[in-house]
Amino acid sequence: MTTPTAVALEDAKVAFRLGDGRVYTAVENAHLTAAQGEFVAIVGPTGCGKSTLLNVAAGLLKPAAGSVKIFNQPLAGLNRDAGYLFQADALFPWKTALDNVAIGLEVGGTPRSEALPRAQKWLTSVGLGAFAGRYPHMLSGGQRKRVALAQVLIRDPKILLMDEPFGPLDAQTRQVMGNLLLDLWNADRKAVLFVTHDLEEAIALADRVVIMSAGPSSRIIGDWRVSLPRPRDIFEVRLDKEFHALHREIWSVLKDEVMKGYAQSTQAAEAV
């Protein structure tokens, strides 16, 4: 018996038309799958089109070529099975933490009287039970991410798309958030696509780590399975021997791409 495929990008290509009429190819020949219940991390140098790939899976971007299948159905329009955790702040600044979480249910037609207690429960499970009445600007960066996580998870999406969700946070908060995410994910194992530039974070969280080459026209150049036992603790897993071996192996590939990406970005800066 095989587990069904939640997300499948086949030979996807994404191109943008630039202001001056040229066409910029961000991603090419991308094959990417995530099985149901699988946690896939996508790692690559800055500007390699990781987020682009995620937006394609979300239906926010249409691929120029290739196909996107969600549970074996071709994706048309927005991906209704997916919850998306953005890199930038995406909470509604005019709603309290509680309303921000409840809105995820309310748009689906759940009456407010029913949505609010459930939102409160979710806030409690991300450790913010006492902050229901706060507006986003009164919360710290890490707390805002927790609210955003609750906002997405309350809808119980089958697929989680995460775009460097912990990128703006400090190192300690990232680890705490990583453990929180693993705890919540362990409860019902959704399919996850997790974009990050942090290889350690990727290995610590994921079942599979996918490496992308430097852009433009970046492609997927590596796919490693992480067989560290679950449940994991992010603090502990980093001390594991297997973790180190895998990190060394992946880094030997990723390093060249990071240098290439760095060289390109400096050249681009000089050209400007």
Place this chain on the structure above:
Amino acid sequence: MSRVTLLALQILVAIVCLVLWQLLSTVPVFGKILLPPFFFSNPVDVFAQIVKWFASGVIWKHLGITLTESILAFVIGSAGGVLIGFWFARQPLVAAVFDPYVKMVNALPRVVLAPIFALWLGLGIWSKVALGVTLVFFIVFFNVYQGVKEVSRTVLDNGRMLGMSERQLMQHVYWPSALSWMFSSLHTSVGFAVVGAVVGEYLGSAAGLGYLIQQAEGIFDVAGVFAGMFVLSAFVILIDYGVTLVERRLLVWRPTVDGRG
């Protein structure tokens, strides 16, 4: 600085100015009065005039008229600004077509419209309301237009990914964003509503603060002109304070400039 000290200093400024004014307009310096009473009156006379207005009750009618005109101008101008601002922001084609005309009308000094409004709407309150509306409308319009256009891309995408329909995006994203921009210009637009009303009265009417000032001016009653100006200033400060209270209630979700909310 504590609030009490600040208030004390603010009052001190007023007292120094008034005392100087009183002295220079009554006590000769080197045999010459620097502020001749005919042109500058003096604080005591001005104050006496204000007291007379309030004691006889005649001022209430004028204040009432000006307040009514200001409120009507504000409400009508804001409603129009919000509706049209929304419409233009959501329909770029409409906005593009009307763009030069909006700029043209906005560039017009509104004072020149006053005689036309007086002609069309008579000398009653509606010609003043119309003048105020032309001022308020554009402020609110530009703010709402900007507010709808500048909704954060991420917040919008988030709304979409949470499954919002166009109508729900309108209700939960565009509308609050536009309103917050409108409220941020509340002080300006309320101020302009009062300006419209007073200028309108000044140019032709039978009641209101502008009328009062214009009447005093007509008979070279400088004390009356100053008294009218002071009552008007106090009136505006009170209204502004009211706006601040409303704003504080409605924009609790917004960070304050000097730190956290």
